[in-house]
Amino acid sequence: MNNQRYIQEGIIGDKDGTLRLMGRLCRDCEKKSFPSPVFCPYCGSDKLENVFLKNEVTVLVASTTRVAVPPFDPPFTLAIVDIEDDIRTIGRVEKDADTEIRKGDRLTVKFGKLFEETVFNKKIKSSETIDVIGYYFVPKS
Numbered sequence: 088m089n090n091q092r093y094i095q096e097g098i099i100g101d102k103d104g105t106l107r108l109m110g111r112l113c114r115d116c117e118k119k120s121f122p123s124p125v126f127c128p129y130c131g132s133d134k135l136e137n138v139f140l141k142n143e144v145t146v147l148v149a150s151t152t153r154v155a156v157p158p159f160d161p162p163f164t165l166a167i168v169d170i171e172d173d174i175r176t177i178g179r180v181e182k183d184a185d186t187e188i189r190k191g192d193r194l195t196v197k198f199g200k201l202f203e204e205t206v207f208n209k210k211i212k213s214s215e216t217i218d219v220i221g222y223y224f225v226p227k228s
């Protein structure tokens with residue numbers, strides 16, 4: 088098995104053995120943000136704590152790309168989604184070619200390998216392949 092890393096530190100956490108998206112809750116204005124800012128984007132406070140987010144999102148808009156955008160092979164679908172009330176973010180939707188994604192659709196957050204990368208490991212003086220783990224969305228079943 089390849090070594091693994093998260094696509095970004097601080098946005099995915101382990102809640103009771105299950106991976107979940109992690110946001111930040113502002114203790115001053117009580118709004119949530121994602122991915123992990125240092126300061127609250129609403130009030131500028133630095134009193135932020137990690138919170139696990141719901142694993143369900145609502146689609147604002149989605150678009151399918153038919154040209155190659157490394158590391159993803161076309162066609163792939165991106166959606167701008169809302170998580171809970173305060174968070175708007177973007178992610179890839181994994182779906183059948185004939186499934187349409189529309190405004191208001193509910194999607195489930197999944198975690199897994201997004202792509203592989205090859206890096207030079209100085210300790211073993213050799214290249215190694217790393218599985219990059221991130222999140223994506225699937226239509227709610």
Ligand SMILES: [Zn+2]
Nearest residue numbers: 113116127130
């Ligand atoms: Zn705030």
